[in-house]
Amino acid sequence: MIEVSNLFFSRADGGEKHTIFNGLTLDVPQSQHLALLGDSGCGKTTLLHILAGLLKPDSGSVKVNGLELSQLNEQQLALYRRKIGLIFQHYQLLDCLTVKQNILFQHNLNFTDQVPAQFDELVQKLGLYNKLSALPHQLSGGEQQRVGIARAILNKPSIILADEPTGNLDQQRSHQVVKLLMELCQARQISLVMVTHSHQLTDYFDNVKVLRDGQFE
Numbered sequence: 647m648i649e650v651s652n653l654f655f656s657r658a659d660g661g662e663k664h665t666i667f668n669g670l671t672l673d674v675p676q677s678q679h680l681a682l683l684g685d686s687g688c689g690k691t692t693l694l695h696i697l698a699g700l701l702k703p704d705s706g707s708v709k710v711n712g713l714e715l716s717q718l719n720e721q722q723l724a725l726y727r728r729k730i731g732l733i734f735q736h737y738q739l740l741d742c743l744t745v746k747q748n749i750l751f752q753h754n755l756n757f758t759d760q761v762p763a764q765f766d767e768l769v770q771k772l773g774l775y776n777k778l779s780a781l782p783h784q785l786s787g788g789e790q791q792r793v794g795i796a797r798a799i800l801n802k803p804s805i806i807l808a809d810e811p812t813g814n815l816d817q818q819r820s821h822q823v824v825k826l827l828m829e830l831c832q833a834r835q836i837s838l839v840m841v842t843h844s845h846q847l848t849d850y851f852d853n854v855k856v857l858r859d860g861q862f863e
């Protein structure tokens with residue numbers, strides 16, 4: 647569950663202070679799937695970074711599963727980050743590792759079982775079973791994003807933050823990827839916050855919010 651209240655955040659823009667969030671409030675109940683829209687530069691990625699504990703707000707409260715992020719020290723924040731699923735537009739796979747090694751990378755930092763029980767079923771569902779020995783650059787964009795999804799899901803997160811995960815995919819692949827992500831999150835009761843520019847993809851979500859001028863419309 648995500649609870650943001652009265653969030654203020656600004657960035658230095660040359661000599662000027664540029665306000666990004668202006669008293670923003672957001673509630674995402676456990677298992678809810680939220681699509682986040684808004685014009686370029688309105689702060690969607692910034693909000694995901696604040697929720698991931700990568701950026702500190704100027705003021706306000708950001709709670710994830712009851713944890714007030716501003717009260718965590720650096721070590722606690724690092725542990726917190728390891729337990730969230732992050733999915734990126736540009737996939738962020740390690741090109742020197744195989745698909746299988748990429749999928750297991752974060753899991754192996756957090757858990758002792760080398761190959762978890764759900765691994766086979768998950769890679770089958772994501773259509774990656776025949777690609778496990780390939781390197782990321784040998785995959786299509788949609789396949790690379792499915793590797794990113796498998797990596798996030800295997801880490802058993804309670805929330806997934808996805809930053810334009812379909813930004814590099816054509817329409818058909820975008821729908822495929824979002825449907826799969828949604829099914830996997832629903833089956834595991836994972837909350838999802840996904841940034842997208844595509845209004846067509848918002849039908850899959852429980853809730854849709856549009857950011858404008860540092861607030862939700």
Ligand SMILES: Nc1ncnc2c1ncn2[C@@H]1O[C@H](COP(=O)(O)OP(=O)(O)OP(=O)(O)O)[C@@H](O)[C@H]1O
Nearest residue numbers: 657658659666684685686687688689690691692693
């Ligand atoms: N590292 C940074 N230093 C200074 N300003 C930044 C930095 N990163 C982003 N910004 C500014 O913060 C604002 C919000 O950026 P952000 O990336 O969150 O927008 P966005 O809504 O995700 O945009 P897009 O849809 O284009 O990805 C923009 O004005 C951007 O120029």
